[in-house]
Amino acid sequence: MNNKENKLNFKKDHTKKLKELLIGRIHQLGTFHFADNSWYFSMKHKDSLPKGNYTITFHQVPEGYKVWVKYYALLCTTSTSFTSKKCLIIARFLKFIIHNYGYIPIEKIERNHINAYEYHLKLSSNSVNLNHFTYSSLQDFFVKLTDFNEMPNIVPTKNINPFRQIRKKDRQGMIPTKVIRAWDRAMKDKTKDIPLEFRTLYWLIRSFPNRITEILSMKRDCLKSLYSEYILQIPTYKQNGGYTQEEVKSIPVIYTGHGKFVIDLIKELRKQTEELLECHELPENINSDYLFIVRYWTFMEENGGIKVRYDPRYKNNLRNWVGFMINNLFKQLTPLLNIRDEDGNLIIPTTHQFRHNAVTDRLYKVGYTTEQIRRLTGHKNEAMTKHYTHQLIEKHKEIHLGIENLRSSNDSPVEFRGKIMNLDERTTKQLSRDPRRYLTWEANGKKGVGICSDISGCNPKGTSVHFECYACDWFVPKLEYLKDYKAEYEYWMEVVDRTSGDTKRAAHFENAIRNVSYLERILKICENGIEHFKEEKLQEQLDKFNTPPVWE
Template sequence: MIKKLPEINVLNDNNKNLKKLLLGRLRQLGDFSFTDDSWYCRKRHKDSLTKGSYTLTFYQVPDLYKVWVKYYALLCESSVSRTNKKCLNIAKLLKFIHAHYPGLSIDKINKQHVNAFEYELKLSDRSNNNKQFIYSSIQDFFSQLSNFSEMPNTIPTRNINPFRQESKKHDDKMIPENVVRKWDRAFKDESLNIPLEFRTLYWLLRSFPNRITEILSMERDCLKSFYSEYVIRIPTFKQNGGYDRGESKLIPVIYSGHGKYVIDLIKRLQLQTEQLATFPSSPEVNKEYLFVVQYWIFFNNSGDIGIRFDRRYKGKVTNWTGVKINRLLKQIAEILNILDDNNELIIPTTHQFRHNAVTDRQYVVGYTTEQIRRLTGHKNEAMTKYYTHQLIKQHKEIHLNISGLRSPKNSPCEFRGKILNLDNRTIQQLSKNPKRYLTWEANGKKGVGICSDISGCNPKGTPVHFECYACDWFVPKLEYYDDYKREYDYWQEIVERTSKDPQRVAHFENAVRNLSYLERIIAICENGIEQFKEAKLNHLEIKKHTKLYEWE
């Protein structure tokens, strides 16, 4: 007699494995149990948002269906906040079914039940966009859980969302130019009673297109300096879900003009925050953030800006949220009474400032479109080479303007003992013994340039020879024209290699700096070559010494 083998239920095995994998995600999120109706995802909480923004709640879901909404939450790839909104939307359908079809198990839910809910949703006074979001959440719920055998055999929702999303008016995102200029003047006016932390926040919003959550999550130690520039480190969190921790955006800022103004604000705020960090606070307050503030609001003090501290939290500090910032913007907008061309009061939001910063580059300290694209965190690589070229060109201009160097046409150069564009006294001095004034060695050759004023400097060269390249006393030697060009190509290759890597922004900036000075030196040489030609020196004599040069 053949013994009957036991049946193997593949579906049940798959269900068990999938549930086991999902339950394993719990410890990646926080310290809670699957049976809890409130999940605080502590391990995803890496920014300045409140605890509630990282909490999933299931109180609204009928008990009969609660376990499935929890499994869906573990499957969902959205941010914690958006996942919670989706779960609340799904709860609306399940509450409707529980009220009209009591005891109906989840596998029995069909198109008829969902259509009935859809009809009620159509009759409601919700916005069309809200209806669209509710229905898309329900679609996602049944789609994500379709691999479970306990779910309906066919997905009970429509393939196409019946609620068409209303198009957004992009013009509404922008603050009118004349309005934002008035705001800028107010926040540059040190006589106005605007606290340091709010003034700094405003200019970070205006100068760089970052989200308010990113700015409020900046750490106190967010500045790094190199040469005459700084790097501001700002964390970036993908708003529609994805990152468990923030990636750092490294934003280079020239310490000049408006860039210097923003850097100095941050430095002052760092000192203030260091003092406020000693104040008492709740355990949720992160005192490593740059924005550690007291509890205050704006009020209209007889037409002037007034500050009122909350007596309930006297002597205590907190971290700001985006909601709080928008309230403060509303308060100060009403006090300043800044009107548009139609005499209407404009109350801007932090997100509007982000959009303005993307398109309005007056305060982006010389940055070009490519740099703007990096600062926004967008991943589109279209036209990257063109934008990188524009970025390099802009930075070259910034470096040379800061140095205040003479134009190449008015700068000195030397060829076979003859020096152009220097005063006679210095020419006579150098002519006596030019070897004394040679700078450093490069490419195995001595004296790649001449120092026309060695007082207080090392005539044998400097360990960082770009200090000489950046000096007006440096005199290029035309016989080393090809060496300058080879050095230029070397730094050009470094620029191309580092331009797309935000972790190597310091290398990129340094390479652009070197390129800018080499480009100037090459221009000096080419101008000198032209001057030699115009002077109609003995052609054969020049050719004897420079037969390898193209300019001959």
């Protein structure tokens, strides 16, 4: 056997093994067979999207080419719906080949055939972006076919896509501030006839940067309690960016303020869903584990207000929501609320736009680590989230300092060498009689590193947690213990750095940020006190200098 025959046999053997390997993958995708004209990827269908998003059909592909398009579909690693779109594009190209040249074996298709189709696309009424996508799909198709040794190594398409993609102004960017605030007010107004499920969904997409499919795929048991927090579990089914299988994002939510508001909505919706399941028969295609199981309804106008109309044709039916339904509801509700931007334009938001706003606006209201932000946004690397880190910590501080309504560091009192500054005369006089009586808890191993200015009867030594004093507006730091405050601050900052990347230590991280917040405020109070003390000393010296001698 000569070398030419050896190479030919090797190619045949390689192609045979590759085909067997691809066909062997089918059981990991669904229960279909390679010969079927419709493939339902049931193994990938784990979210609330309809079955069609996980189905690829080959009815449009000419018979002589169908086997190659199927192998191509098995080689693709993109989402099922995206692969389906590309297969449809390729089918149109192959129909063009048959119509103009008759049947040509796939390996005989050359550059002149591709150029003819390119010219055909230029004469069509397609948008430039659609032509760009069409040509890139053909590029991908022929590149992947080179994995089969029976195919030529020369790819017939051009290396550079001849259709330049036009980057349109981002319509999916952030919603204007005026518009989003108007939506917030409307969705917190309980007098408006807005169903609980839509109100809850709004605040979930408003508060957390998740995709609508992820929110609609939440289970009824998505809440887990943990100390003063709840852990909100949201599934992610993103099929690129490093995801190979489903993941669950665990988001810690502080049960106070806005976090409490969202958690209570989820609890209320869970109860409503369970009641619906008890009273209605479930269709076969419904997922009964989901939180968002709803009746058929739409928004309509009635007497100048909002009215929810339940479809009488589906009086006793329930369904799972999917993304396009939510956008349709926003289209119905927007004109009823008459929410407009600064220029008076009616703005109809989309669910994906709320994701942009949540990342930069509401994200920091509930306390996440950087790693958890990556889980929230679905990003697998730090490049997309590192610019949030500083804002994250600063917002944490804002939360904790705001909870106690503490006065600013510039106006807060401070003690130095027995003198108390920035405190009313009556309280100062009372504290000066016996300062030791009002000494607070310890810091950095030392006792009495502050004064309690609550002269009405608070017993600061009655607490075993000295941060309760730091979090109190009555606390007066002592300047001589500035080094101790700094040492304690550095300790807790080290805890912040150590726990920020560990999702299992979310509570530790949140506690450390709280302590850092209070200590940073105390340090600022001390710094202001030092500056004030320096100014007073300087003024005393100036007064002495300007005082005339007694003999004058």
